[in-house]
Amino acid sequence: MMPDFYREDIGIEIGNTRFLKVLTGENPGPVMIFFGGIHGNEPAGIIALERVLSELDPENFNGSIYAISGNLNALSKNKRFLDYDLNRMWTSARMSKRSFERKVYAEDLEQLELDAILHKIIDKHKTALYFIDLHTTSSKSLPFITINDSIINRRFSKLFKVPVILGIEEFLEGPLLSYINELGYVSLGFESGQHTSKEAITNAESFIKLALNFSGIVDHIDIEKEYKFLKKATRSNEKIYEIIFRYNIKREEHFKMKPGFSSFEKVEKGTLLATSDERDIYLSKTATLFMPLYQKKGEDGYYLIRKIKPFFLNLSALFRNMNADSFLTLLPGVKWQNSAKSALIIDLKIARFMAKPIFHLLGYRSRELGPDFIKVSSRDRRSKTHLYKDLAWYKKTLSVKKGF
Structure with missing residues (x-):
């Protein structure tokens, strides 16, 4: 010990x-x-x-x-x-x-x-x-x-x-x-x-x-x-919010964030954010900054995030509860990765029209597998929902007054 x-x-x-x-x-x-x-x-x-x-x-x-x-x-x-x-x-x-x-x-x-x-x-x-x-x-x-x-x-x-x-x-x-x-x-x-x-x-x-x-x-x-x-x-x-960008610090790269930034801070286009190997890094568009790095170790220089409107969150929940993702494999260039049906492989040569926002609505997040393929995975299809579905918070019956 x-x-x-x-x-x-x-x-x-x-x-x-x-x-x-x-x-x-x-x-x-x-x-x-x-x-x-x-x-x-x-x-x-x-x-x-x-x-x-x-x-x-x-x-x-x-x-x-x-x-x-x-x-x-x-x-x-x-x-x-x-x-x-x-x-x-x-x-x-x-x-x-x-x-x-x-x-x-x-x-x-x-x-x-x-x-x-x-x-x-x-x-x-x-x-x-x-x-x-x-x-x-x-x-x-x-x-x-x-x-x-x-x-x-x-x-x-x-x-x-x-x-x-x-x-x-x-x-x-x-x-x-x-x-x-x-x-x-x-x-x-x-x-x-x-x-x-x-x-x-x-x-x-x-x-x-x-x-x-x-x-x-x-x-x-x-x-x-x-x-x-x-x-x-x-x-x-x-x-x-959802993350829309991550600055990945490469091995042997000398990255240094400029002082004074904080998470959830709105930063204007053209602002000098950091230096990389003495090269200045400017923000290409106005955005909300998230987790700027102020420590020696770490691979995440900073993130950019944006708010998600309640309408899209509700629409997403509706589609997921309807299991709307079951219809995706009817589209050309889209197939299940395996029998577990928790991930899809998208052939971008055929299905380039499949944009990220569509996958996000249906509960899928993507990973590149190469220039022509991406893998999108669903956490909902793996969720042990049966353990939680009868609980008050899952059924949305927990109000602020009752909860406290």
Whole structure:
């Protein structure tokens, strides 16, 4: 067991064990699994979990709660990662080949243990499972939720009344939550603020309490207070956005963001954003900036996002509930990838008319397989909706007054 360590910049001691807490209520019920510190320079989630869960009495809640530390070695050194980003290692190819068993990277050992824990929890509990990954950002930011775009994720995340970002799976390979979404469960990422700010901890505390309440695990917390606190932290921003661009930092590239930018900031066309190998990078059109990079490690220079109008969100939900995607394979150049029918292969030489917005409406996000083919995948077709469909939040019967 590694020794405890102390963050002088925050002034709080951080625990070191993989399991921060494992709590089982007196009554059966849903299961909430929290991850903190998947990136080793993001301790706020761990601190918030220790604070909130230490106050819970198992006699007063239902189901089970797991609080799990992520990259223990990187946490002990206050580094994002040591050899490889632990939140980019959960690709389908890597998981199917179980590449982490070779123990090439320091993070392989972390992933090996986390994967074993994850599947033990899934095998043990045949009920509604909720996976929450707690993060912080290198730049100033409102708290926000990131999700893979499925109906179960949309409906649960909507309860929190904070900004929600869709479509990250279209730009990143290997996040932990994308892997869990492939398994079919509700999974949300919550970014609570800037890495070392006290607000990042308190925002995460409020989110944790809300999540425990909405899931039906805890009902005796003063949730109205936490809801108002988080709403103030987000400046009443309840919009849903989608990612439209990611600046990918290449290996050996010297990228440096210009100082002073923050997430959700509207930036005008022509603004100098960053430098790359001493080349200036200007914004080509007015857009909303998201997660500009202000740390040494990381492959994501910055993102651009845009708001999604409620009309299109509602239309998308309607199409998905009608299983409208079943008709796509009737079109020339479109076929299922396999018998599971959760992904489509599009031959662009034949079906170039198939634009991304159409796939997004039907719940599909794309990945290029070459100049002539793309793969589009649906989280909805993998979702274990039967575990959630009878719950109040899924049926949209949970009002603000009843929920709090």
